Amino acid sequence: MTASSALSAPDPGASTLAIELVGVSKSFGPVQANKDIHLAVRKGAIHGIVGENGAGKSTLMSILYGFYHADAGEIRVNGVTTPIPDSQAAIRAGIGMVHQHFMLVEPFTVLENVILGAENGALLRPSLARARAELKRLEQEYELDVDPDAVVGELSVGHQQRVEILKALYRECDILILDEPTGVLTPAEADHLFRILGHLKEQGKTIILITHKLREIMAITDQVSVMRRGEMVRTLTTSETSPAEIAELMVGRRVLLRVEKGPARPGETLLEVRNLSVTDAKGVARLKSVSFAVRAGEILGVAGVAGNGQSELLEVLAGYAPATSGEVLFKGRPLDLSRHTNADDRRDVGIAHVPEDRHRRGLVMAFAAWENSCLGYHREERLQGGFGTLDRDAIRDLARKGIERFDIRPPSCDLKTANFSGGNQQKIVLAREIEREPEVLLIGQPTRGVDIGAIEFIHNEIVALRDRGKAIVLVSVELDEIQALSDRIIVMFDGAISGERAAGQTDERELGLLMAGIDPGKGRAA
Amino acid sequence: MDLPVVLQLLDSSVRLAAPLLLACLAGLYSERAGIFDIGLEGKMLAAAFVAAATSAYTGSAWFGLLGGMAASILLALVHGLASITLRGNQLISGVAINFLASGMTALIGQSLFGLGGQTPQLDGPQRFGALTLPLAETLHGVPVLGPIWSDLVSGHNLLVYVAFLAVPATWWVLYRTRFGLRLRAVGENPAAVDTAGVSVVRLRYGAVVIAGVLCGIAGAYLSTAMSAGFIRDMTAGKGFIALAALIFAKWRPWPALFACLLFGLLEAVGIRYQGIRIGDFAVPVQLMQALPYVLTVVILAGFVGRAIPPRAGGRPYVKER
Numbered sequence: 001m002t003a004s005s006a007l008s009a010p011d012p013g014a015s016t017l018a019i020e021l022v023g024v025s026k027s028f029g030p031v032q033a034n035k036d037i038h039l040a041v042r043k044g045a046i047h048g049i050v051g052e053n054g055a056g057k058s059t060l061m062s063i064l065y066g067f068y069h070a071d072a073g074e075i076r077v078n079g080v081t082t083p084i085p086d087s088q089a090a091i092r093a094g095i096g097m098v099h100q101h102f103m104l105v106e107p108f109t110v111l112e113n114v115i116l117g118a119e120n121g122a123l124l125r126p127s128l129a130r131a132r133a134e135l136k137r138l139e140q141e142y143e144l145d146v147d148p149d150a151v152v153g154e155l156s157v158g159h160q161q162r163v164e165i166l167k168a169l170y171r172e173c174d175i176l177i178l179d180e181p182t183g184v185l186t187p188a189e190a191d192h193l194f195r196i197l198g199h200l201k202e203q204g205k206t207i208i209l210i211t212h213k214l215r216e217i218m219a220i221t222d223q224v225s226v227m228r229r230g231e232m233v234r235t236l237t238t239s240e241t242s243p244a245e246i247a248e249l250m251v252g253r254r255v256l257l258r259v260e261k262g263p264a265r266p267g268e269t270l271l272e273v274r275n276l277s278v279t280d281a282k283g284v285a286r287l288k289s290v291s292f293a294v295r296a297g298e299i300l301g302v303a304g305v306a307g308n309g310q311s312e313l314l315e316v317l318a319g320y321a322p323a324t325s326g327e328v329l330f331k332g333r334p335l336d337l338s339r340h341t342n343a344d345d346r347r348d349v350g351i352a353h354v355p356e357d358r359h360r361r362g363l364v365m366a367f368a369a370w371e372n373s374c375l376g377y378h379r380e381e382r383l384q385g386g387f388g389t390l391d392r393d394a395i396r397d398l399a400r401k402g403i404e405r406f407d408i409r410p411p412s413c414d415l416k417t418a419n420f421s422g423g424n425q426q427k428i429v430l431a432r433e434i435e436r437e438p439e440v441l442l443i444g445q446p447t448r449g450v451d452i453g454a455i456e457f458i459h460n461e462i463v464a465l466r467d468r469g470k471a472i473v474l475v476s477v478e479l480d481e482i483q484a485l486s487d488r489i490i491v492m493f494d495g496a497i498s499g500e501r502a503a504g505q506t507d508e509r510e511l512g513l514l515m516a517g518i519d520p521g522k523g524r525a526a
Numbered sequence: 527m528d529l530p531v532v533l534q535l536l537d538s539s540v541r542l543a544a545p546l547l548l549a550c551l552a553g554l555y556s557e558r559a560g561i562f563d564i565g566l567e568g569k570m571l572a573a574a575f576v577a578a579a580t581s582a583y584t585g586s587a588w589f590g591l592l593g594g595m596a597a598s599i600l601l602a603l604v605h606g607l608a609s610i611t612l613r614g615n616q617l618i619s620g621v622a623i624n625f626l627a628s629g630m631t632a633l634i635g636q637s638l639f640g641l642g643g644q645t646p647q648l649d650g651p652q653r654f655g656a657l658t659l660p661l662a663e664t665l666h667g668v669p670v671l672g673p674i675w676s677d678l679v680s681g682h683n684l685l686v687y688v689a690f691l692a693v694p695a696t697w698w699v700l701y702r703t704r705f706g707l708r709l710r711a712v713g714e715n716p717a718a719v720d721t722a723g724v725s726v727v728r729l730r731y732g733a734v735v736i737a738g739v740l741c742g743i744a745g746a747y748l749s750t751a752m753s754a755g756f757i758r759d760m761t762a763g764k765g766f767i768a769l770a771a772l773i774f775a776k777w778r779p780w781p782a783l784f785a786c787l788l789f790g791l792l793e794a795v796g797i798r799y800q801g802i803r804i805g806d807f808a809v810p811v812q813l814m815q816a817l818p819y820v821l822t823v824v825i826l827a828g829f830v831g832r833a834i835p836p837r838a839g840g841r842p843y844v845k846e847r
Binding site for chain 1 (some may be wrong): 701702703704705706707708710711714715717718719720721722723724837845
């Protein structure tokens with residue numbers, strides 16, 4: 001249909017490949033993001049690309065989409081060598097991409113976003129009319145239902161992603177690249193996405209799926225290529241491999257997908273939450289009379305689909321958002337929940353916090369690692385110089401110890417925080433909070449955007465902290481993580497606790513129902 | 527107040543609003559594309575000077591207009607170079623342009639004409655004269671509508687009509703053309719434009735140059751239509767008032783028209799009602815003249831509701847990493 005497929009090479013062997021990368025290399029300054037990459041993607045296949053964070057997957061795909069320019073190597077589309085200097089060239093070659101961070105104009109409608117850059121003519125009216133008709137056709141064909149007149153900024157993340165896919169299809173792409181498409185989706189939305197991808201495959205489209213979730217790779221791909229540290233390790237046929245094999249190739253050694261932990265030995269109750277409620281500025285109830293307790297030496301997992309009050313709970317406990325009503329007792333003494341309190345007060349009594357959003361709340365990305373290693377604790381006596389100054393050497397020493405203990409890479413405390421990978425940034429935050437041996441650790445999404453090697457490390461540190469008799473409140477949207485780490489699990493739905501279970505006595509199905517606000521236990525009791 | 531007085535007041539509001547409107551729309555194009563433009567004032571001032579000087583030398587207001595536009599476009603390109611190509615700070619670039627214009631116009635004016643920074647008095651074809659619209663004479667006798675047509679609508683110079691026609695034109699460009707769609711998109715999320723295969727740099731330069739053209743017309747209006755020559759710093763903060771009007775209008779063309787008319791009206795009131803008394807108290811002239819500036823402060827302090835600027839405004843576009 002597109003010009004490029006008409007130009008297919010006569011060689012029948014070559015034309016079965018939609019994409020062929022030959023010896024592609026790319027570096028950013030001293031960092032070699034892609035080293036001599038060879039990749040062959042078959043036409044009409046779903047081809048997975050897996051690797052840890054920073055393995056170079058996104059960079060490779062950005063090169064294919066013309067966002068970056070490769071230092072060396074060659075791109076062949078449908079067997080024909082095709083230089084791709086910019087996104088326009090990629091679109092012409094029939095390549096579409098759904099970026100991890102959506103490339104949408106939020107105040108625009110769906111239609112306007114779809115035609116942007118692909119308008120036919122200088123006036124909008126005919127372009128919009130044509131797009132409306134085309135969208136209707138695509139919707140029916142691929143289960144891509146979105147209201148064409150909805151404002152994109154008001155759509156759910158799942159719908160926004162469909163707009164991105166529609167954008168690519170409207171440009172008549174034959175090859176669709178999806179970069180970490182399920183990271184922001186609910187399980188139901190992810191299932192829907194996979195159905196859409198299935199339809200696309202039936203229509204003969206080629207799909208490249210970048211992910212670090214092995215379950216997705218096993219469920220949907222035909223082939224899978226594993227990348228590690230900028231290199232292409234191997235390409236496998238999915239049906240002939242196993243998650244364990246892929247995981248091993250990803251990290252270069254065997255990893256424990258399960259956390260090794262002994263039984264909990266809970267002690268006294270450290271934190272007790274009673275009827276905690278939060279109503280936001282718009283008058284919406286975010287937390288509805290939440291009550292629970294955490295004891296020393298146990299991990300309390302807070303499960304739930306994102307946006308059901310977990311963030312508000314963490315914010316109130318960590319001291320930077322006021323509660324509307326209710327109380328929180330720490331070792332029997334009430335904590336200040338008014339708007340006069342702050343995170344400092346919490347740290348003083350021994351409550352540490354690893355925020356959900358480390359970029360915005362856990363770290364100052366422009367600071368060097370050593371500067372971040374003391375943020376929030378910079379008033380400690382041992383870090384003071386004299387005359388109101390900070391003792392830089394003392395802070396650096398502390399940072400170096402943290403880097404060593406938490407195996408932070410690269411081991412340089414003078415490197416800018418933004419230049420560490422996601423997993424290592426998280427380790428900087430953890431090192432800071434755990435180093436003080438807090439009585440209670442509040443931890444939100446500990447392994448979001450963190451690679452497998454670092455996940456294992458972080459999980460072990462959390463368990464070790466528990467075994468030292470500390471109480472841990474773990475908020476995570478990853479059910480696997482909640483199940484692997486928690487001793488007890490509470491599930492949040494719509495601002496309230498929809499159920500509590502002992503970790504050993506529940507399963508994914510039951511937790512999943514609780515996450516949807518349905519309590520299966522209640523049905524049985526009645 | 528009777529009709530003739532109201533009409534007179536509105537008539538002078540229109541005259542005073544015209545340059546604000548042109549500058550405001552200039553800012554609208556630029557800021558909708560994500561380039562903050564503090565330098566409206568400087569571009570207008572430079573255009574006012576070059577227009578008056580060119581007109582004085584050539585004897586034609588039209589050459590003056592072209593000269594003014596050229597000067598303004600030149601400064602706009604400097605702003606573009608600093609903030610788009612070199613990815614500098616847009617506010618600082620704008621401030622620099624204001625200083626540059628203020629200093630250079632006075633300096634060059636003095637060395638060319640030796641009149642303390644002024645240009646010679648312009649008259650006749652060196653200025654844009656009043657136009658009489660068709661039927662203005664015949665309809666004059668018709669009650670109410672007649673005077674409105676012949677006194678308020680008719681009898682302005684060409685550039686006033688240009689300013690007011692620029693409002694629907696801007697609306698049309700912004701919301702009905704491909705260029706407008708892309709322009710609005712690049713001010714919100716340049717990465718989306720880039721990945722859609724459209725050049726962010728070219729779009730932003732386009733917007734900045736349009737801002738230059740409009741500021742050029744505004745400047746020429748000040749020195750060759752509203753006044754009869756250039757006076758040092760004759761823009762007197764109009765560029766900043768236009769920015770306030772732009773915020774007041776939330777970066778939309780039709781509200782920009784009303785915002786500028788409001789500022790024009792306040793200025794007209796300040797000029798007309800000098801020395802009015804409330805009881806025994808004589809309201810100082812300065813207080814009346816300060817009205818537009820007071821409103822500016824009120825608007826910028828956020829008393830008129832939250833104005834959300836284009837999301838990518840003020841930030842140079844760099845691909846991630």
